[in-house]
Amino acid sequence: MTTTPDVSAAWQAYQRMRVLLNGQINRELGRSTGLSEADYDILFFLEQSQDSSVRSIALRCGLAWEKSRLSHQLRRMEQRGLIEKAPGAVIHLTDKGREQIAAARDCHEAAVRRYFGDVLSAEQLAALATISDQVVARLTQDSPHHAH
Amino acid sequence: MTTTPDVSAAWQAYQRMRVLLNGQINRELGRSTGLSEADYDILFFLEQSQDSSVRSIALRCGLAWEKSRLSHQLRRMEQRGLIEKAPGAVIHLTDKGREQIAAARDCHEAAVRRYFGDVLSAEQLAALATISDQVVARLTQDSPHHAH
DNA sequence: GAACCATGGTTGATGTGTCAACTCGTTGAT
């Protein structure tokens, strides 16, 4: 333990992991399923929602996305037939969307396990979860209503 | 300690931190300096290189970027006068680029400290660095020459 | 009711990232 912890060393290591890890997982997901990370996040959220449908605002809060980003993404996904927009800003998962997320889930979880879960010990996973929660708490304490 | 560690809980916590933390830092950086994360990474690498110039290939390896991404990014930065391309695929930092990275560094480091360094203990920072190194080692063991 | 304003959602312009296809110079085998 040092009294002056090297923040920048930890930051640079974290940055390198972030770039490489998400790059690898997204590349594998895209190659084998044709879905982007954004597609996957939306479909995953929809699938595990009651009745496979949610309000737009729930997606925005749950994923912490900007509203314009969500709007563009939903428009593209509706054009591809993965979702449907219903009156009242309600988003429905289509059958095609349900198929694709089911196939993608296996691929995604396998990749997460291969490059992340299998590499770290239970203690490390727990430590990372705690670290993440602390940082997230710091980020959301000031701007609880993410005023993008 | 559990025998079946909950990988997905750690993954989801990490994902949330990743999205919110980088979003916040990049937003602050962009607002106060006009530089994107990509701009900052390039300028930072250039600044701390000998003679403020590097070969393209060094940037690609150091930042683990795709070649086309780097090419597009360097073209845009040259148009803005932040860098110069010299024969032999050598990239030079211009005076304007040096000014901007100097101003941005303070902003960036302050943000990293505010949302990251100050939130975590020395042990947590060390643990995160170890975790990151392990994951990166796993990612680079198979494809050491990142065949993008 | 009328003016006001806050909020959810959309749109268009622009900057950014990715993929595939291409050029060009070097290398190595025959």
Place this chain on the structure above:
DNA sequence: ATCAACGAGTTGACACATCAACCATGGTTC
């Protein structure tokens, strides 16, 4: 010497993200 193969770099097309400006609606205040 020629040809094939490889890697570095570029380009163009497209998907994605961000910002600002815009519309609609539902209060709140006077």
